[in-house]
Amino acid sequence: MYRDNKNSKVGIVITAVILILLVILTNLDNNTWSRIANPFTKLTMSAQSGITYLKNKISKNDDYFASVDYLKNKNEELKKENEELKQKNQELEILKAENKTLKEHTKLADKYSDYDLIPGYVIQRDFSNYSKIVVINVGKNIGVEPGMTVVADGGLVGYIVSAEDNTSKVQTIVDTASAVSGIFAGTDKSLVTRGILDSNNKIKGTYIDNDVVVNEGDNIQTSGIGGIYPKNINIGKVKEIVNTQNKTNRYVYIETSVDFENLTNILVLKN
Numbered sequence: 001m002y003r004d005n006k007n008s009k010v011g012i013v014i015t016a017v018i019l020i021l022l023v024i025l026t027n028l029d030n031n032t033w034s035r036i037a038n039p040f041t042k043l044t045m046s047a048q049s050g051i052t053y054l055k056n057k058i059s060k061n062d063d064y065f066a067s068v069d070y071l072k073n074k075n076e077e078l079k080k081e082n083e084e085l086k087q088k089n090q091e092l093e094i095l096k097a098e099n100k101t102l103k104e105h106t107k108l109a110d111k112y113s114d115y116d117l118i119p120g121y122v123i124q125r126d127f128s129n130y131s132k133i134v135v136i137n138v139g140k141n142i143g144v145e146p147g148m149t150v151v152a153d154g155g156l157v158g159y160i161v162s163a164e165d166n167t168s169k170v171q172t173i174v175d176t177a178s179a180v181s182g183i184f185a186g187t188d189k190s191l192v193t194r195g196i197l198d199s200n201n202k203i204k205g206t207y208i209d210n211d212v213v214v215n216e217g218d219n220i221q222t223s224g225i226g227g228i229y230p231k232n233i234n235i236g237k238v239k240e241i242v243n244t245q246n247k248t249n250r251y252v253y254i255e256t257s258v259d260f261e262n263l264t265n266i267l268v269l270k271n
Helices: 004-026 031-058 060-109
Strands: 116-129 132-136 147-152 154-165 168-172 179-184 192-193 204-206 221-222 234-242 251-256 265-270
Touching: 132 154, 204 234
Parallel strands: none
Antiparallel strands: 116 132, 116 265, 132 168, 147 154, 147 265, 154 168, 179 192, 179 221, 192 204, 204 251, 221 234, 234 251
16 A cells, blocks of 8 residues: 555656656747757767768778779879880981981982982090091991091091991091191182191191182182092181281181081092
8 A cells, every 4th residue: 555655656756747847848949949959969960970971981892992993904004005105205206316317318418419428427436635536337348448538518527547347437627637638719729727636626727828818707628639538528617817927827727617526427428
């Protein structure tokens, strides 16, 4: 009997509390209710977002690894294509260089069409104060012999001093041991040119005829005298005139027609 009364009282209390809470909640305004509900809503949404993220992450694992493999394969393909493009570019540059060489040789051949020609190019330079020699890539196998004249686009280079089977040495006109019989272009007035110690593009002209009026810019050509060089090949232009008390001793400095510092393509004149 006592226990039933006790349980009845507890039930009445719980019922009263529930009724009171309902009354309180019913009378709360929207703002107050929002402040109470928001933390629970946020907690619920965070939990839902986390579950969704994990679900997506797990479900897309296969796609992720497939994408990595695809990118690796694509990268290898691009590397291979890049190497092929580099190779093609190198081949194109070689073709351009060969085409340029061919054009220069054709131009030279037109200029020296009266001669049998052997085209070649410089493979080595040996320039010092006392020796200015170039080595070219043609030799006895195709008819090159010592004593033959060598020219370039600008004019006279020098002559063959020795020939091997596939190469030859050329003593240039800027070599100090070189002496070339020349004339002032358009006249029969002569001089002799020699290389000088400290220059690769300038030579000295001496033994100038006394009755020649020399001017800067005068063109100097080969005279054809001496048995080495044919006549009327350009040597260079007068750059500086040095007069002396004795007119016989006057001399000039001549800037060579050939740029020996950048000399590449040459022709050997066979006859």
